[in-house]
Amino acid sequence: MLSVKNLAVSLSGREIILPETMSFEIGRGEIAALLGPNGSGKSTLLGALCGLVKKQGGGILYDSIDVESLTARERAKIFAHVPQSERPTSDYTVLESVVMGRYPHLKSFDGYNRDDYEIARESLRRVDLAGFEERIVTKLSGGEAARTVIARALAQDSPVLLLDEPAAALDPKHARIIMDLTKELAGEGRTILMAMHDINLAISSSDRLIFIVGGSIADDMPSLRVTEDVLERVYGISWEIWSTGGDASKLVAIPGAVAQAEDHSP
């Protein structure tokens, strides 16, 4: 169980996640999508969970362990993070890049062993990159590079997976593959938290939607209970939600016109 209590984060003196407003719990096997406008604090929240961003207040507990008390390696054994974008800066092969996900599990003075490489290969198969092992990461397409980073996070073998817009660079087929993969991983008992902008992908792929606006949780609900009102309140545009297939198991949300004048005041 991942438990976040009154998390507060400031960057350069600006409050990104407001104190006393950010508390939630996510169980094992649960997939939660973080939704909200640009700059609402979704990526900062993911960064604070895995230690990329320092928190100023509140607590993060995983199975009652305060993650702040852990070393960087121990924390990386709990949280695997896939950033919004990552530009490879050296000519590693895809396999070399993915096996680096095994770093938190290495003992001092040890290198990656045969098992680590096997786990890296299996991770590549799961993101549909089998056969890409010897390719150079700097020469991959945007989607291939994004899947390589997801494979590296899988190789990390952490119980909580934090994905920052995992489908943004992917074509519809590979977006589906990755979303199906998150369901598989949740089925294995992992906790998935992903920041997203695609409402439909979020509804169809997650159990729960957590809406963040201005650094606070605006709403937290099961995915299939989302309403037009909630979306309108969060994004400031009108929405239509359609139920397809005669039941409520498939919803399609269509954005409409801007509902109200945007507030540009600081």
Add this chain to the structure above:
Amino acid sequence: MEHAPVSHRLPAAYGYAAVLALLFLAVLSGLCSGDIRMPLSDLFEMLRLGPGARPEDAILHDVVWRIRMPRLLSALISGAVLASGGVIFQAVLRNPLAEPYTLGVASGAAFGAACAISLGGLWLTAASFAGSMGTLFVVWALGERSGDSDRSRLILAGVIVGSILGAGLTLIKALAGERALAIVVWLMGSFADSNWFDCSPLFVGLSVLVIICSVYVQELDIMTSGADGRALGLDVRRTRVILLGGASLAVSFVVSRFGVIGFVGLVVPHLLRILFGPMHHRILPLSFLGGAALLASADAAAKSMNELPVGVLTVLAGGPIFCFILWRRK
């Protein structure tokens, strides 16, 4: 659909074969070449006798064990330190233009040496080492002030402090009168008057580098990959302090005694990455051996060319080779 190209790297065994062959030649030519011609048979005899022997031909024995051997070892260790230091600097600062002198150890050493020479030449190595360490301290204080991983700030601090010291050095040269020539010669780097006493700090520097390179191989990979190491469990700040601090210390042992020898620390790491890929378990051992072989060969050549400054020779000979390899690679 067009796929990303597959990696075409040379097997590391080719690299080891090449550098070991070069190393062997460098050792032989380093010990045989010089003012006194030494046939191989005499050389092997002196080597067999060992450093403590008192043979009939004491001159040849002294030439091998008191003059050429410390000079050869100084060049070998300096080359290994500069090349592996270059690998570390380029990896940690994630900058292809980084070299072991990026944080100002060379400009500090040069300034310290110039001060000592202009004041009569006493305590030259100590002044140079103090200049080197002092500069490193100032650059570090400036560059790390912002706390987290701001690599460009550290590089900028190195450049600025280096520029200030460069201007100071020019001023000292202008005011040094006839001693200005000694400063210029020191700056070009040379192993000409090495002795056994010089080798001990070099061994310390080499040991520091060998230890940190053995411990931090995977960390260097992560730091060069473009990934945020913290998300993979890497304590980036601590690792950076240890790697850059250790490499700078080792390099300052070299520059404070032998002057500023360029090229090795900048180009050897690039060359190895181009040929053998970026994985550090492959390129770090090759950089130790390759740097040692290159600098010892260059020194042997410099010796046979009427003691040309070795720093000039490394660039003149190695630069075009690097350009050729760069041109051949698409």
